[in-house]
Amino acid sequence: MSNEWVQWMLANPVHRERITTRQGWDAYVHREPREPLPLLTRHEMARLAGNELDDYNDARMIWNGNLPTVKTQQLLRAFRIIDQVMASNVRDCDQQRGNVVIDAFPGLGKTTIAQRYARDFHKKIEERFGTRTPDGSQRITTAFITLKGATTLKGLNQRLLGFYAHPALRRGQSTSQSLEDLAVDCIATCQTQLIVIDELHFVDFRHSKGMELSNHLKSWSNEMPVTFIFVGVNLRAKRFFDEGMAGDNVAYTQTSSRSVRCEVVPYDISTTAGFRAWVDLLNTMEGHLLLADHEAGMLAAQAREIHHRTQGRIGSLTSLLNGACQIAIADRIEAITPAVLRETVVDNAAATAIAS
Numbered sequence: 001m002s003n004e005w006v007q008w009m010l011a012n013p014v015h016r017e018r019i020t021t022r023q024g025w026d027a028y029v030h031r032e033p034r035e036p037l038p039l040l041t042r043h044e045m046a047r048l049a050g051n052e053l054d055d056y057n058d059a060r061m062i063w064n065g066n067l068p069t070v071k072t073q074q075l076l077r078a079f080r081i082i083d084q085v086m087a088s089n090v091r092d093c094d095q096q097r098g099n100v101v102i103d104a105f106p107g108l109g110k111t112t113i114a115q116r117y118a119r120d121f122h123k124k125i126e127e128r129f130g131t132r133t134p135d136g137s138q139r140i141t142t143a144f145i146t147l148k149g150a151t152t153l154k155g156l157n158q159r160l161l162g163f164y165a166h167p168a169l170r171r172g173q174s175t176s177q178s179l180e181d182l183a184v185d186c187i188a189t190c191q192t193q194l195i196v197i198d199e200l201h202f203v204d205f206r207h208s209k210g211m212e213l214s215n216h217l218k219s220w221s222n223e224m225p226v227t228f229i230f231v232g233v234n235l236r237a238k239r240f241f242d243e244g245m246a247g248d249n250v251a252y253t254q255t256s257s258r259s260v261r262c263e264v265v266p267y268d269i270s271t272t273a274g275f276r277a278w279v280d281l282l283n284t285m286e287g288h289l290l291l292a293d294h295e296a297g298m299l300a301a302q303a304r305e306i307h308h309r310t311q312g313r314i315g316s317l318t319s320l321l322n323g324a325c326q327i328a329i330a331d332r333i334e335a336i337t338p339a340v341l342r343e344t345v346v347d348n349a350a351a352t353a354i355a356s
Helices: 004-011 022-029 042-046 052-065 073-090 110-129 153-163 176-190 208-223 247-252 254-258 272-286 300-310 314-330 338-343 348-355
Strands: 099-103 142-146 194-198 227-232 259-263
Touching: 004 052, 022 110, 022 142, 052 314, 073 099, 073 110, 073 227, 073 259, 099 110, 110 142, 110 194, 110 227, 142 153, 153 176, 153 208, 176 208, 208 227, 272 300, 272 314, 300 314, 300 338, 300 348, 314 338, 314 348
Parallel strands: 099 227, 099 259, 142 194, 194 227
Antiparallel strands: none
8 A cells, every 4th residue: 555655756766767868868957856755753663554664764765865966176176167168169160169078087976077067058058048949950958978898980970869869770771971970960950069978988099999989089079069078087098188199199189189188086185175075075965864863963973984985986975875874774773873884885996995
């Protein structure tokens, strides 16, 4: 039999859309915040009948597992850099636009930064000009795609056309060039202005296939009147900016001259300002958690230990808190205590950083 907690979960489900498709991206952009979930006391939870407590706890896991995006110093700095590059987005078609490269190690929030910026930009343009272009086509201001291992030129074009659900993909037997032409036409028709390409580290630009893909991305930059945000891990070492070249030729690469590198770094608590920023982040996230016995300041009191466990990585922090909430609820501790933290596992990125 349904109860209010099941009804809440039905009204506030886990979102599992693929944002690498037009429909999924549109759902992500227009997603409404979840309705607030009440925090019950231990006495109130003890009065829940039948499966209600399990349902309430599952609802809490959804709530606790989806922490809000905090406007961290890293995010604000990245947005400021992207804003500067996006100033070239208003240039006419006969002028070159700049690109942004978010280059960072795993777990530092680089994909979240790109997604949030692209979402906000998409909503701003849509609210200003509407969902239809002057000729009646659907306006798709932003596209978001990810690369896979061993991506080919044709595969790259297919990934972009797949975002738009272009019918040419169903027909098959298209050349790489014809797919690129269709992608250019699609972007013009939908008046796309920003394209995010994530997981670029799957390409090794030091090898011939990677250099071919680099040239293809340059072709896109020349043919498509958009700004690109490239996202990946250790792209500088993979020679993305150098287009696989070495020596004096590096200074003449188009990718290097057209791109701005945006580095994302972990939280550093070695300074007073850095420690204060870390504590502020913990306090903000703590305010979202639904645990009956958790008191304000409990995370701040463990700030140094949490930093050690996560190495200041925002992704590792959200994973740690998610796991800690699960233990606190399942073991009926209802607070993130030092004992709960000791039992909570960390992701491999944080564990590797701790060991190094």
